[in-house]
Amino acid sequence: MIRKELVAASAEPLVLALLAKEESYGYAIIQEVKARSDGKLNWTDGMLYPVLHRMEHRGLIKSRWGESETGRKRKYYSLKKDGKTAMAKHHEHWTLIHGVLSGLRKEQYV
Amino acid sequence: MFDLEQAIADWRSQMLAAGIKTPVPLEELEIHLREEIERLEKSGVDERTAFENAVRQTGQPQSLKNEFNKIETSFMKTILKCVTVLLIGIAAQLPGSLQLRDQLAMSDKWLGLWLLGLIFQMWSVESLRQIVQPKLTGRELKRVEWSFPKANLKTGAGVAVLLVGIALMVPAATQSVRDGLVTFDAWCRLVFGLCLLIAGTLVVCFPYQRRAV
Numbered sequence: 001m002i003r004k005e006l007v008a009a010s011a012e013p014l015v016l017a018l019l020a021k022e023e024s025y026g027y028a029i030i031q032e033v034k035a036r037s038d039g040k041l042n043w044t045d046g047m048l049y050p051v052l053h054r055m056e057h058r059g060l061i062k063s064r065w066g067e068s069e070t071g072r073k074r075k076y077y078s079l080k081k082d083g084k085t086a087m088a089k090h091h092e093h094w095t096l097i098h099g100v101l102s103g104l105r106k107e108q109y110v
Numbered sequence: 111m112f113d114l115e116q117a118i119a120d121w122r123s124q125m126l127a128a129g130i131k132t133p134v135p136l137e138e139l140e141i142h143l144r145e146e147i148e149r150l151e152k153s154g155v156d157e158r159t160a161f162e163n164a165v166r167q168t169g170q171p172q173s174l175k176n177e178f179n180k181i182e183t184s185f186m187k188t189i190l191k192c193v194t195v196l197l198i199g200i201a202a203q204l205p206g207s208l209q210l211r212d213q214l215a216m217s218d219k220w221l222g223l224w225l226l227g228l229i230f231q232m233w234s235v236e237s238l239r240q241i242v243q244p245k246l247t248g249r250e251l252k253r254v255e256w257s258f259p260k261a262n263l264k265t266g267a268g269v270a271v272l273l274v275g276i277a278l279m280v281p282a283a284t285q286s287v288r289d290g291l292v293t294f295d296a297w298c299r300l301v302f303g304l305c306l307l308i309a310g311t312l313v314v315c316f317p318y319q320r321r322a323v
Contacts, residue, residue, distance in 0.1 A: 025137060027145040045146065047168035049138050050177035057181055072145075075138055 272310025
């Protein structure tokens with residue numbers, strides 16, 4: 001089980017990375033994260049929406065109301081320019097942490 | 111007999127009771143809940159169990175409210191900060207404005223404070239506009255790329271306006287240095303020149319923006 005602090009910290013970069021591919025809506029974002037992590041990264045679904053609203057408030061993403069193929073209302077989110085910059089920063093930071101951890105792990109086995 | 115619509119209505123009431131009163135988050139959560147119920151039903155789960163699982167997965171009303179509260183608090187803090195700077199700007203202009211009203215002239219120290227107040231006001235008004243406008247209109251400003259000749263024309267026009275602004279400000283600045291006081295008509299030219307200077311700088315430095323639907 002991944003610690004909830006880590007799950008919370010990874011929410012923003014994951015959402016940004018998913019929206020960088022294409023615009024999406026809350027439910028689809030959660031399903032894709034679950035699928036890509038083999039269900040190991042399990043968010044409390046409702047908690048994604050405050051994260052999305054906070055990111056929208058900070059100008060990282062924008063939203064629009066649309067409809068699904070079945071006519072159900074959906075709120076679609078897409079990335080803004082500041083969101084792309086934030087995503088690049090997140091990527092840099094996570095890569096750095098990953099690099100440091102991998103380096104230390106390798107040293108343990110030498 | 112389980113009534114899904116009634117169960118969702120009850121769930122909405124619980125959310126409202128917990129304090130999620132703004133329509134957008136509640137609507138989004140309900141859409142999410144319905145999608146999850148639909149998915150579970152398709153996988154063979156009965157309606158009642160699908161609803162109960164979806165509600166559990168969506169989260170506790172109080173924790174959701176706490177998360178949404180954090181955003182509202184941060185929004186109000188930003189508004190408060192902008193309004194405070196706006197008031198400081200107005201206060202900074204008061205002594206100079208009163209002196210101008212009584213003596214039809216402004217000493218250079220009050221003029222400096224007056225101009226600083228104007229900068230504060232412009233900053234806070236622009237910040238408030240950026241925060242409030244998208245919420246009111248649901249629109250945002252879009253960056254527009256200019257073609258080469260048009261970009262040059264824009265820069266040229268901006269520089270011309272900027273220079274006229276500086277020219278208009280010179281007499282007041284000279285008067286201030288020479289007499290330590292700025293007369294009313296020189297002050298008017300100074301303010302007008304300052305507006306032109308700002309407008310010219312904006313035209314030169316910032317890409318033209320328009321409202322996108």
